[in-house]
Amino acid sequence: MKRRALLGALAAATAGADEGPALDALARAKGLRIGSAIGDAVPGSRQRFAFGDAAQRALLARECSLVVCENEMKWQALRPAPGRFDFTRADAIADWATAQGLGLRGHTLLWMPAEWFPAWVGEAAASPAAAEALLLEHVRAVAGRWGRRIGSWDVVNEAVDPATGGLRTNPLAARLGALETVAAAFHAAREAAPHARLAYNDYMGWGAGSRRHRDGVLRLLAALKDRGVPVDVLGLQGHVGTDGQGRALDPAGGHEADWRRFLDEAAAMGLELAITEFDVNDRHLGADPAQRDREVAAIGRAFLDLTLDQRAVRTLVFWGLADPYSWLQAIWPRADGLPKRPLPYDEQGRPKPLRDAVVAALKAMPARSQGAR
Ligand code: G3I
Numbered sequence: 001m002k003r004r005a006l007l008g009a010l011a012a013a014t015a016g017a018d019e020g021p022a023l024d025a026l027a028r029a030k031g032l033r034i035g036s037a038i039g040d041a042v043p044g045s046r047q048r049f050a051f052g053d054a055a056q057r058a059l060l061a062r063e064c065s066l067v068v069c070e071n072e073m074k075w076q077a078l079r080p081a082p083g084r085f086d087f088t089r090a091d092a093i094a095d096w097a098t099a100q101g102l103g104l105r106g107h108t109l110l111w112m113p114a115e116w117f118p119a120w121v122g123e124a125a126a127s128p129a130a131a132e133a134l135l136l137e138h139v140r141a142v143a144g145r146w147g148r149r150i151g152s153w154d155v156v157n158e159a160v161d162p163a164t165g166g167l168r169t170n171p172l173a174a175r176l177g178a179l180e181t182v183a184a185a186f187h188a189a190r191e192a193a194p195h196a197r198l199a200y201n202d203y204m205g206w207g208a209g210s211r212r213h214r215d216g217v218l219r220l221l222a223a224l225k226d227r228g229v230p231v232d233v234l235g236l237q238g239h240v241g242t243d244g245q246g247r248a249l250d251p252a253g254g255h256e257a258d259w260r261r262f263l264d265e266a267a268a269m270g271l272e273l274a275i276t277e278f279d280v281n282d283r284h285l286g287a288d289p290a291q292r293d294r295e296v297a298a299i300g301r302a303f304l305d306l307t308l309d310q311r312a313v314r315t316l317v318f319w320g321l322a323d324p325y326s327w328l329q330a331i332w333p334r335a336d337g338l339p340k341r342p343l344p345y346d347e348q349g350r351p352k353p354l355r356d357a358v359v360a361a362l363k364a365m366p367a368r369s370q371g372a373r
Pocket of ligand 1: 042045046071077157327
């Protein structure tokens with residue numbers, strides 16, 4: 001029995017008495033795969049990161065079969081200066097994942113908004129030729145580094161402006177054109193990692209306020225497909241609970257039909273779908289933890305029931321497993337200043353109602369035709 005399968009069986013058998021089978025074991029039975037992001041501590045960042053916590057690493061290895069680096073494979077982490085790469089932190093997480101028999105998702109080769117590039121890129125991309133050389137150098141070095149260990153890449157992240165539905169710009173796109181930059185990244189990724197499934201990843205929401213964002217994403221995907229650009233997956237980040245501006249999102253906002261239509265249109269393009277960054281922002285929910293946990297579970301269940309009903313969804317990745325390590329603790333504070341409770345495990349490592357809601361959604365969803373990814 002392969003090491004991973006043995007670990008999975010052991011995990012399923014030994015998962016905490018009150019938790020039942022591991023989430024990934026439940027999901028695999030229906031052709032879905034479960035993962036989580038994990039990040040490494042960064043001096044000066046207000047956010048706490050889980051990779052340095054052995055209990056958090058063990059929790060991920062028990063519940064998931066897939067890992068994604070929360071920040072370590074981004075330009076800002078990898079590229080201290082022109083012509084230089086620092087893979088130290090990304091390698092540490094990738095090597096740990098491989099040692100645990102876990103798969104990897106790569107995140108992200110090109111995070112489109114200009115703010116996510118190191119400051120030196122603006123000056124380095126001084127001409128179209130320089131911009132293209134910089135893009136190709138980066139994608140080839142990063143997408144080629146971990147070979148078959150990375151089964152799918154977020155090649156481009158958040159290229160569509162939610163306010164306009166148009167494409168965002170950055171120092172590379174200013175020289176090459178936005179659509180051309182996105183297309184070049186995908187072609188270079190296919191060449192550097194021919195085995196990997198290549199994803200476009202974005203946070204378009206399921207609420208009424210995200211219609212323009214969703215339509216812009218569908219237009220981008222259609223334009224890429226029309227040009228023969230190799231896009232295999234649409235990544236649905238799944239940061240639910242509030243909209244992209246941190247405003248409360250009514251869980252029963254009557255948007256189900258729009259979201260289902262969006263998923264069906266993307267699947268009809270032949271794309272696999274993946275929930276890539278699932279969490280439930282409780283910023284606008286009441287103070288009482290037990291009541292908040294119940295509401296977070298209800299929102300999470302509603303989103304997962306609707307989204308997992310689309311069989312093209314083959315992956316569910318949490319953006320962290322335990323509340324204290326969520327990125328949401330460092331942004332959009334609650335009016336009462338209380339810590340947020342967006343994830344399936346609490347500050348003591350105990351399972352929360354959201355985990356029960358995920359289990360219920362996994363049991364309720366239709367089985368996928370082929371085996372898990
Ligand atoms: O590296 C700097 C450090 O030099 C600086 O001294 C310190 C103080 O400001 O910040 C450090 O960077 C932090 C970085 O995480 C760690 O690599 C930033 O503060 C912090 O804002 C940053 O937040 C991350 C954010 O992306 C921006 O990269 C979050 O942890 C991460 O969860 C979040 O994840 C994104 C996905 O990649 C894309 N989808 C949305 C999602 C949430 O924003």
